[in-house]
Amino acid sequence: MDNSYLKPREEVVEKIEYFIDQNELRPNDKLPSERQLCEVLGTSRTTLRSAIKRLIIEGVLYSKRGAGTFVSPGKLVQNLQNIQSLSKSAMEANKTLTAKVLYADIMECNKELSKRMKLTLGSKIFCLQRLRLIDGVPVTIELSYIDYSLCKGIEQYDFSQDSLYKVLEEVYNVDIDHGTESLSVTFVSEQESDLLEVENGTPVFYVTGHVYTKSEKPIEYYKSIKRADLIRFSSVLKHKH
């Protein structure tokens, strides 16, 4: 067994992370110049550059041409194990979550939706599409389909101001209890790239899910895409008994 294994680049990657930690660098703080860093970390410029490149890919650093290398603002951590934590986690992180309504209307269930919502073809569905922004930066496009029989008149609310779940719970007494969510990766289309202000084809999280009442009646089916450079998911794994 090799006893001293640590590639020079990995070593420098760890040293830079430690440097940020040790010097309590904050988001958007600038890193010292390459020359200074080489001296402090005791490394060559080639290795340093390769380490910085890795940390940019990992989302720890970002670089601005001509201005240098900076510490990335931390991603917003979204807990997968409880509902609607985006606004909650935004609040906890002292960030402001806003919404822009892209589409809101009542539509009829097509085949796909009727299957997902367990409703007959043609049943009424409230469809809401929102762009959500954190401190003014677009992070996610969310598309919700809600069983309209649970919330007649909901289209009158302005969901750029009101919380969807709050209206459902407080106005319509809908018992939002639990859900399942499925997570994968997709690539943004041109239209989506304009809204999220990222390049066409950027990989993003693709999340779909169902929300149910305590008695397993479907309330909502949703799809969303989320910018992976701004959002990180978290969960706690435990033994299944």
Place this chain on the structure above:
Amino acid sequence: MSNIDYQSPMYLQLREIIRTKIEDGEFPPGTAIPTEHELAKTYGINRLTVRNGISSLVNEGLLKRIQGKGVFVLGEKREHDLETLEGFSQMVRKKNANPSFQILTKSLRNAEHKYSKIFNIQPGEQIFYIKRVDYIDNEPYSLEEIYIPHHVVPQLGDIDLTIFSVYEIYDFYNIEISYSQQTLDLTQLDQSDARFLDIDSSAPLLLFTNTSYNEADTVIEYSRSYTRPDKANYKVHFKR
């Protein structure tokens, strides 16, 4: 993922038509979907548009293009959950598939600052570093980097990790992982590492970072797993 209607770009409309047909079983796994030419004719759109629609589903792992043969529907992606604590082998066997590993590195190194902080040990203390490729049914699935303090399981150095999984070894030595904190990011690998997964360095990968604790809340393992997103969906249950 936007709400698809008649005003949406044609390739997106086509993408959703095909997706629905796959979900409804009209295009079953293992069969070819109609040719580009046929799809173009059926929907009255041009072939380039058809190709764009298909490409996005190929990238998502729903379809597979086979040179000279056509475009085939892949079986449903494996579903893995994001709440059960178990080793890779255990998880794969549960799905009636066959796990295997290729060990790229297994070594001892100094914890240095980063890992001394994670494990709450001295920078000069030794930790195991394991880098391996995980396969499911002989297809590369993820590249893993695992860090374990030497004192947790000093015997690890003498054990062949292609025969026993890390979790099996924990079992042998009565090391109990009580829970693990996991985060999920999207990232990429350098070319030199991407090739182990049979992908391009520009391909997005799911990065699972796990910090695993024992009953006494001591960190006993830290790992990063770069996972191909086209091989599985991840499921989680949530509560209000």
